[in-house]
Amino acid sequence: MSKAGLAQFQQVFIEESLEGLDTMESSLLALDNGGDGELVHTIFRAAHSIKGGAAxxxxxxxxxxxxxxxxLLDEVRSGKREIDGAIIELLLRTVDCLRNMFARAQAGEPLNDAVAEGLRNELAAMMGRGAPAAGVQARRNVDQADAWTVRFRPHAGMLAGGNEPLRLIRELAGIGELTVTPELDRIPEFAKLDPTECHLGWTIELKGPAKRADIAGVFDWVEDECDLAIEAKHIVAEVAAPVAAPASPAAPVANVADAGAARAQREASAESSSVRVSIDKIDGLINLVGELVxxxxxxxxxxxGDIDAARMAMLEHGLAQLARHTRELQESVMGIRMLPIASVFNRFPRMVRDISQKLGKQVKLELVGEQTELDKTVLEKIGDPMVHLVRNAIDHGLEMPDKRRASGKGDTGTLTLSASHRGGNIVVEVSDDGAGLNREAIVAKALQRGLIASGEGMSDEAVADLIFQPGFSTAAVTTDLSGRGVGMDVxxxxxxxxxxxxxIRSTQGKGSVFTITLPLTLAIIDGLTAAVGEERYIVPLVSIVESVQLKADAVRTVAGGGELFRFRxxxxxxxxxxxxxxxxxxxxSIDEGLMVVVEGxxxxxxxFVDGLIGQQQAVVKSLEANYRRVQGISGATILADGSVALIVDIAGLVRLQSRRKAA
Amino acid sequence: MGSKTNPQRKTGEARVIALPADFRLADLADVKAGLLQALEAPSVELDGAGVERVDTAALQLLLAFRRAASAQGLPASWVGVSETMRDAAGVLGLTQALELPATMPA
Amino acid sequence: MAKILAVDDSASMRGMVAFTLRGAGHDVSEAENGQLALDAARGGRYDLVLADVNMPVMDGISMVRELRTMPEYKGVPILMLTTESHTDKKMEGKAAGATGWLVKPFDPEQLLATVKRVLG
Structure with missing residues (x-):
């Protein structure tokens, strides 16, 4: 098989290995929390698959x-070794190290590094032995002769096990010239013969120079299923030369020669991302397409033919059906991109364990709604914000055990990650039963930072919202966990x-809930269609605060040509x-058009637009892919009449605006 | 690749046993049943012309059958042997014990 | 051309085996674990079964044991895909009725040579 042929499975292998590592990690953590022995088998299986496939x-x-x-796992699995915290710790680090190795593999970099080397030694030490001495090989004196006698008597069950003397003897014939004499004396009486059993035997004379190992090699699968005697008739020499390495020595050379090509392959495949789709989803799609047809x-x-009243009713019925199937088909196709959030959630048990150990806090992590599906692109990007919220919750939200006790709570704090579908959205919540936000501390900080002029009259929500302002941080001491110069604004x-x-919703002394609301998919957005002259623009619904009709004098021109209007x-x-x-x-003129207040x-x-036409779902088409990137535009869509409308990128427009202001 | 155990039909006095195309271990129970019945016949003709796949177990069955036949004084002769069968018997050193004819008439 | 059943929970390993064997002109079916392999085996006879040892739902050893209880799988070659470190697994597989084994890692050439060996 060509290298290219192999490369296509290399990427699959890396993907499934990364999944295997996730499984190993979560199982190790479960084991750490007193999980059952079946977990060890799961962990072993994952490690075993990676080992087998890697080479x-x-x-x-x-x-x-x-x-x-x-x-090491095998010893645990077979009961030779008790699993303990030290082993789990070591194996968790092994998982990390392997993840890094896979990352390096995808980047085409050398796999081994000092960390890997160190870990390998630690694992070997844990096994109660040093690193395996290099170059130790089983050495056996090579028996060589130019004539052999092989006595071969299969046990009764050998044939049923799929080992065929025909094949074995044919293989022997590849080593030297044979004279085959059967032993027929053990064949039972015909009526009593079980045809699946073997009662034959052979004495085989082999002529031609051959090694004992080559002859024995023919019988390697049946060693325990036959009586076998291999006798040299003429001993030529006792040679003490090293046995040829079992692996073909040419292989590494070929690898070097192909390294460049293999690397290019790997890089290409690392860039192309793929989605695994369950057969059920595909079957569902095929069904729908069938109905559509x-x-x-x-x-x-x-x-x-003419359309009379009866046919008209049928036509309407058909069109309604078409609409329904089209909608269902759209949902199903979108569903292909949908993956359970579990893959994101699953990184948290490890992280929570590490952080809470570091801080000396006791944290119980609860995951709810792991099977909630969301768009792959959203899934890939939701991880970082969640990591930040989780860090924040453990660092600032949950208290030290003594403080919790003092406030009448259990020593162990609970951190809950939950995901659910609400309407057309995904809602992901990070909640803790910690101290909650401290209103006074936030107001004081905001005053100090000049974010507000006064805290008087601010609602709790407005105060809580301050923590999302750029440059805000209330922690008295910046820890190395949350204090990385990345704030809630990010x-x-x-x-x-x-x-x-x-x-955020927070109750002082009871805890906080951070709620992230996301669209189900990035491929479709809900938007308002706005008219500007002959053009149509889609304004994403999530960004819209309100639309107002202003009087001509409501807008003031400021120095530099900018315009401002008063809103609330x-x-x-x-x-x-x-x-x-x-x-x-x-x-x-301001009073002729409409002011759409948006947030980004x-x-x-x-x-400021001419007017609003209506609300609609827009299938986002990439402008970059089809044309080029345009500032202030996030994509395009095709309207019902076939014309193209551009989708306004609110954040981009805001950036554009602030640059203008600065200029 | 369905295995067929061919019906035994009387040809005059002799019973002809046509050995199946797939003449291997998993399908030998049926063949053995046919051969057991054939032991009752006055004479037997074995037809191995249609054998496409054969294994040690099958040839062992034939060996045991020929022994039983000769112990009863029942004449058992070959009316056809495929190349595959001849080759397998040769490898296992059983050509003689099975009394395979040197060349077969068509 | 032979009908071959490739059983492995690893899609990459299974894919590689199937790809290689198809390239050599064989008719290859794939199964993800021992249970699915048994279902496939009941649906039609294979000339050769290649199976991983460690699999979820039903491992390779149990699968071989089950296969050998089926009369039509008596004598059919079944090879275990195993790793060198597990000599005891080879023996366990053999005891369950496996014909032989193919030691991982193997390259396509080794796979083809082994398959040729059992199919004759």
């Missing part, structure tokens, strides 16, 4: 590394990049879409 798919370093871990052919009958920005929102208690900048995108429109990047602006 086959061209990662021998990984294979030998995993081998050490596997041996039926409906279509039914509708086809209306091409001819969480909010990441979430809003996904078209979502993040909010703040002054918001005006962005005239016709200016930004250079559209011809007769509506330039934590800031509000007013978008």
């Amino acid at each position: 086959t798919f061209g990662f021998p370093e990984m294979s030998s590394f995993t081998h050490e871990a596997e041996s 039926i409906t279509q052919s039914m509708l086809d009958t209306f091409r001819e 969480v909010r920005r990441n979430v809003s990049d996904l078209g979502g929102t993040v909010t 208690n703040e002054y918001l900048p005006v962005i005239r879409l016709h200016d930004v995108f250079g559209c011809e429109t007769s509506i330039r 990047e934590g800031a509000r602006v007013g978008l």
Whole structure:
């Protein structure tokens, strides 16, 4: 098989190995929490698969590394060794190390490093022996002769096990010239013969120079299923030369020669991402397409003949059916991109364990709704904000055991990650039963930072929302966990990049709940269609605060040419879409058009448009893929009449606006 | 690849046993049953012309059958032997014990 | 051309085996674990079964044991895909009725040579 042929499975192997590592990790953690012995088998199986596949798919370093871990697990599995915290710790680090190795494999970098080497030694030490001495090989004196006698008598059950003397003797014939004499004396009486049993035997004379090992090799599978005697008739020499290495020595050379190509292959496959789809989902799609075809052919009958009242009713029925199937098909196709959030949730048990140990806190992690599915792209991007929220919750939310006791709570704090579908959205919550937000501390900090002029009259929600302001941090001491110069503002920005929102509810002394609301998919957005001259723009619904009709004098021009208008208690900048995108429109006076108040990047602006046409779902088409990137536009969509509408990128517009202001 | 155990039909006095195309271990029970019945016949003709796949177990069955036949004084002769069968018997050193004819008439 | 059943829970390993054997002109079916392999085996006879040892739901050893209780799988070659470190697994597989084994890691050439060996 060509290297390219092998490479296609290399990527599959890496993907399934990464899944295997996740399984190992979660099982190790469960074991750490007193899980049952079946977990050891699960862990072993994962390690075993990685080891077996690694060498086959061209990662021998990984294979030998995993081998050490596997041996250790095997001892645990077979009851030779009791599993304890030290072993779990070591194996968890092994999992990390393997993950890194896979990352390096995908980048085409050398797999081994000092960490791997150190770990390998630790694993070997745990096994009660040093690193395996290099170059030790089983050496056997090579018996060589130019004539042999082989006596071969299969046990009765050998044939049923699939080992065929025909094959064995044919293989022997490849070594030398044979004279085969059967032994027929043990064949039972015909009526009593079980045809699946073997009662024959052979004495085989083999002529031609041959090694004992080659002859014995023919019988390697049946060693325990036959009586076998291999006798040399003429001994030529006792040679003490080393046995040829079992693996073909040419292989490593070939690997070097092909390394460049293999690397290119790996890089190419690392970039292309794929989704695994369950057969059920595909079957569902095929069904739907089938129904669509039926409906279509039914509708086809209306091409001819007059349409009377009865046929009209049928036509309407058919169109309704078409609409339903199209919607279902759309949902199903979207469903292909949907994956359970479990893959994101599963990284947290380990993280929570590590962080809480570091801080000396006791934390119980609860996962709810792990099977909730969301779009693969959203899934890939939701991890970082969640990591931050979880870190924050353990670091700032949950208290030390003594403090918890003092406030009448149990020593162990509970951190809950939950996911659920609500309407067309995914809601992910990170909640803790810790101290909750401290209103006074937040207000004091916000005053100090100049974020607010006074805390008087601010609602609790408004105060809580302050923590999402850029540069806000209330921790008295910046720990190395949360204090990485990344604040909650980054969480909010990441979430809003996904078209979502993040909010907080908190009760002092009881805990906090961070709620991330995300669209089900990035491929479809709900938006309002706005008209600007002849053009149509889609404004994402999640960004819209309100639409207002303003009087001509409500907008003030400030120095530098910018326009501001008063909205509730703040002054918001005006962005005239016709200016930004250079559209011809007769509506330039503020009182003739509509001001759409939108929010993005934590800031509000007013978008001035001619008017709003209506609400619709828009299937997002990439502008970059089909044309080029345009500032302030996140994509395009096709309207019901076939014309193209551009989708406004609110965050991008806000950035554009602030740059203008600065200029 | 369905195995067929061919019906035994009387040809004059002799019973002809046509050995199946797939003449291997998993399908030998049926063949053995046919051969057991054939031991009752006045004479037997074995037809191995249609044998496409054969194994040691099958040839061992034939060996045991021929022994039983000759112990009863029942004439058992070959009316056809496929190349596959001849080759297998040769490898196992059983050509003689099975009394396979040197060349077969068509 | 032979009908071959490749059983492995690892999609990559299974894919590689199937790909290699199909390339050599064989008719290859795939199964993810021992249980699915048994279902497949009941549905039609295979000339050769290649099975991983460690699999969820039903491991390779139990699968071999079950297969050998089926009359039509008496004598059919069944090879275990195993790793060197597990000599006892080879023996356990043999005791259950496996014909032989193929030691992981193996490359496509070794696989083809072994398959050729059992299929004759």
